[in-house]
Amino acid sequence: MIALYVILGLIVLFAVLSIYTVKQQTFAVIERFGKFSRVTDPGLHFRIPIVETISGRVSIRVNELNVKIRTKTNDNVFVDLLIAVQYFVDGKDKVWDAFYKLTNPQQQMESWIFDTVRAKVPTMILDDVFEKKEDIATDVEQSLTERLQYYGYSLVRALVNDIQPDAGVADAMNEINRQQRLRVAAEHEGEAKKIIVVKAAEADADSKRLSGEGIADQRTAIVEGLRESVSKTSKTLGVEATSVMTLVLMTQYYDMLTDVGKNSKTNTIMLPHTPGAVGTIQEQIIASLETSKKVGVEE
Known part of the structure; x- marks a missing residue:
């Protein structure tokens, strides 16, 4: 009776150990006695316990690798670039390559990106690094595409997400712009x-x-x-017009003096105003009129 329970227990344990599941967008790598056996799709699967093991799981979802690189431009300015690379395992057929050919795919991609960027940027001045960052991204894509395909990966896009020159250079550029x-x-x-x-x-x-x-x-x-x-x-x-004109001008002259005296803001004006001054002013007015007449006759 005890032996029967033991056998039943082993059967249940064997059944439990043989069942495994694989998540969506993921593949499981099965090895038999340490040797590659097969790749299983997402879903419920069975394996032979002890004989077969799940060596690893490979996701085919898009991954992003961010690499920060410090290098020097052609005009001797140190600059930090943030390169983003989007990649994925190119289907079930490439799972074996992706799993067995590279121990650390991200570290290997970092090395390739470093090599490409540090070969490209030193040939450019700082302004060109900003203006032609798409050229840098294109070079990274071209460098990675063929290499990644050999290891079962496909490249979606390479992006230059950030460019940061030294703080002093950045301040100088901002000041120039200001x-x-x-x-x-x-x-x-x-x-x-x-x-x-x-x-x-x-x-x-x-x-x-x-x-x-x-x-x-x-x-x-x-x-x-x-x-x-x-x-x-x-x-x-019945008097001459000249005499009347003289009288009128004298009257206006006296009116002017009255207005000057009434206005408190008028500047001080020094005028001769002795009793004989009136006659002198009259003579000057008459002389002016006579001169005007002579000028008119000559013309």
């Missing part, structure tokens, strides 16, 4: 100020032109009024 932007801003500000000055000058010119026209019209009206006043007075009183 100065360029300040220069552009200053140019725009200068153009704006120029427009303001030009418009102000044009407005001032228009204002002075209109002011001049107004003064001219004002003086024309004054002269016309004086002419009519002198003409009427000379006819009414």
Whole structure:
């Protein structure tokens, strides 16, 4: 009876040990006495316990390897590049190659990437590294594609995700960019100020032109009024027009003195105002009129 239980127990243990499962997008590598036997698909499977072992499992999902590389450009600037490589095992037929040909595939890919980038970047100046990073990625892809195929892998894409020059160089580049932007801003500000000055000058010119026209019209009206006043007075009183004009000018002169005295903000004006000064001013006005007449006759 005991022997029967032992046999049943061994059968149950044998059945349990023989069952195994494989997850989706994964393949299991089965070895028999240490030698490759087969590759099993995702799902429920059976194996011979002790005789057959699951040596490993290989995923065919896309993996990403990030490699940070420090190298020097052609203009002697040290720069750090972050290279991302996306790859996967190319189906069930390539599981054997991927599992047995490389012990550490990621470490091997890192070596190839280092070799490619450090051969490419030293031939480029720093600006070209930024502008032509796609060329660097293309070189990495070309370098890895054929090699990875031999080991059962396919390359999806190689990317240059980050470029970091030394901190001092990065600060200098930022300062250059800042100065360029300040220069552009200053140019725009200068153009704006120029427009303001030009418009102000044009407005001032228009204002002075209109002011001049107004003064001219004002003086024309004054002269016309004086002419009519002198003409009427000379006819009414029977005196010469020159005498009437002199009287009018003297009257305006005294009115001017009155206005100057009323305005507290007027600058100080030194005028001779002795009793004989009135006659002198009158003589000067008459002399000016006589001179004007002579000039008119000569013309």
